[in-house]
Amino acid sequence: STLCTVTATQARRVAIFGGTHGNEMSGVTLVNLWTKNGAEIQRKAVEAVPFITNPKAVEKCTRYVDTDLNRAFTPENLSAPGGNNLPYEVLRAQEINRIFGPKGSPEAYDVIFDLHNTTSNMGCTLILESSKDYFNLQMMNYIKKAMAPASCLVLLNEHPLLKYSTSRSVAKHPVGLEVGPQPQGVLRSNIFEAMRVILKHALDFIELFNEGVEFPPCTVEVFRVLERIDYPRDANGNIIAMVHPNLQDCDWEPLNPGDPMFQTFDGKTIHYQGSGTVYPTFINEAAYYEKQQAFITTRRETLVASAIKKA
Ligand SMILES: CC(=O)N[C@@H](CC(=O)O)C(=O)O
Ligand SMILES: [Zn+2]
Structure with a gap:
């Protein structure tokens, strides 16, 4: 106990x-x-x-x-x-x-x-x-x-x-x-x-x-690890979008459904589609390109x- x-x-x-x-x-x-x-x-x-x-x-x-x-x-x-x-x-x-x-x-x-x-x-x-x-x-x-x-x-x-x-x-x-x-x-x-x-x-x-x-x-x-989010890719596996400027450098800040997440090279915004608020981290970590990971989402918890x- x-x-x-x-x-x-x-x-x-x-x-x-x-x-x-x-x-x-x-x-x-x-x-x-x-x-x-x-x-x-x-x-x-x-x-x-x-x-x-x-x-x-x-x-x-x-x-x-x-x-x-x-x-x-x-x-x-x-x-x-x-x-x-x-x-x-x-x-x-x-x-x-x-x-x-x-x-x-x-x-x-x-x-x-x-x-x-x-x-x-x-x-x-x-x-x-x-x-x-x-x-x-x-x-x-x-x-x-x-x-x-x-x-x-x-x-x-x-x-x-x-x-x-x-x-x-x-x-x-x-x-x-x-x-x-x-x-x-x-x-x-x-x-x-x-x-x-x-x-x-x-x-x-x-x-x-x-x-x-x-x-x-x-x-x-x-902050408990929930999910790994990959960069958007084309059929050949090539990255077709970057971390959105609103998300870049915003580790640990709440990301809500509908918030901008990625920006394609022709300027289109891709929005977060999850079901609730998450706290992203490891946003655009250099070492994680090879791991197909743009960031991870976490949930706040009190232990x-x-x-x-x-x-
Ligand atoms: C950027 C980096 O190397 N992060 C560490 C995190 C950890 O130690 O759990 C890793 O992926 O191994
Ligand atoms: Zn390391």
């Missing part, structure tokens, strides 16, 4: 992943910085390990080399034989699973923060994979309050079909950080500093938890988290 305090073992082992996508420069740069000097990420009773997850992609400053690492942590991939004949990222996923997992096992790392940038105007976003992970929900509540009046939104991807097998999913408590807008291969100081501040608050929360602080029950507003305390 949400009235009981849930006890959890201390979150001692924490990893900070950067370069899961090699062209998302804030995470790559922060992880490289902290690898040289870890003072900033040190906390009492917390072992925080900075780690570049896709060094080959970082070197080439590309999203991936063979296949998207942030989709590669499936049971099939993680148990695939074949060694050096496997795609680079599948091999790398197996390696990461050995170091920080195994995924789903008691030996797995407690928390993994995976640092990403988006070309979309999403601001500070935290990504969760479960609405029932009270430790993570309490952490979200703590970070949101610590960041106020600046905003930090929570995207919940629990969708049975749209959920994917992320690098951070090897941990007991996976947390994605997604900060934008920042072009691929580019560092912007505001985006870099925003990501750094989120991580500071996240590590502070873990330190407090490990010191035995009890966090009372709380509610957290999240309840039990009190938590270290066992």
